[in-house]
Amino acid sequence: MRRKRDKPQKPRPNEALTRRDFLKGAGVAVSGGLLAGQAAPANAAPSGAEVVGPGSVPITLRVNGKPHELSLEPRVTLLDALRNNLDLTGAKRVCDRGVCGSCTVIMDGKPVYACNILAIEAQGHNITTIEGLAEEGKLSPMMSAFINNDAQQCGFCTPGFVVACTAYVQKHPNPSREDVEKGLGGNLCRCGTYMGVRAAVLEAAKTNGS
Numbered sequence: 001m002r003r004k005r006d007k008p009q010k011p012r013p014n015e016a017l018t019r020r021d022f023l024k025g026a027g028v029a030v031s032g033g034l035l036a037g038q039a040a041p042a043n044a045a046p047s048g049a050e051v052v053g054p055g056s057v058p059i060t061l062r063v064n065g066k067p068h069e070l071s072l073e074p075r076v077t078l079l080d081a082l083r084n085n086l087d088l089t090g091a092k093r094v095c096d097r098g099v100c101g102s103c104t105v106i107m108d109g110k111p112v113y114a115c116n117i118l119a120i121e122a123q124g125h126n127i128t129t130i131e132g133l134a135e136e137g138k139l140s141p142m143m144s145a146f147i148n149n150d151a152q153q154c155g156f157c158t159p160g161f162v163v164a165c166t167a168y169v170q171k172h173p174n175p176s177r178e179d180v181e182k183g184l185g186g187n188l189c190r191c192g193t194y195m196g197v198r199a200a201v202l203e204a205a206k207t208n209g210s
């Protein structure tokens with residue numbers, strides 16, 4: 001008897017969005033190294049888009065209030081640029097595909113996954129990392145609330161959570177516990193510190209601090 005074939009699964013949104021889609025969105029395209037005379041592939045740079053790469057190009061990133069001049073290949077993600085070129089290792093690489101939230105940074109006031117953004121696309125935006133939240137080495141109210149509520153165990157996901165929670169409270173100054181639960185759905189913790197994290201967000205919101 002023939003077995004029924006499994007129904008093909010639809011790709012999840014994160015998987016469906018390729019890095020090339022990001023480049024198109026940014027109006028920049030990376031050279032695919034076409035040989036002279038070769039026909040352009042169907043996914044070639046849209047007309048009018050500037051073609052850069054595949055070698056290093058000058059890139060300026062504004063991170064924690066300061067501009068940084070870098071020379072990077074256009075394929076380098078914001079996360080790798082922060083960690084490998086700027087020595088800002090607070091944002092962690094875990095899934096490297098926009099699922100876990102460990103690499104969260106704030107871009108123009110919104111929390112984003114740094115592994116899902118190319119450094120070249122992040123130009124012209126204000127980026128804040130966990131390092132930028134501790135001004136002059138002083139813990140931010142959210143960081144203190146994490147400590148007060150025992151909201152970390154191994155701590156690997158913690159920088160991403162603190163950044164996401166900071167951005168969340170800035171936008172939702174008076175959240176309920178249910179709001180917090182829904183609002184932080186983009187960050188995962190394998191140690192299961194969710195109860196402590198929610199309590200920390202409520203404490204930081206109550207004291208009007210992020």
Ligand code: FES
Pocket residue numbers: 092093094095096097098099100101102103104113114115116
């Ligand atoms: S490392 Fe970026 S979302 Fe997981």
Ligand code: FES
Pocket residue numbers: 151152153154155156157158188189190191192193
């Ligand atoms: S505290 Fe260990 S993964 Fe979150």
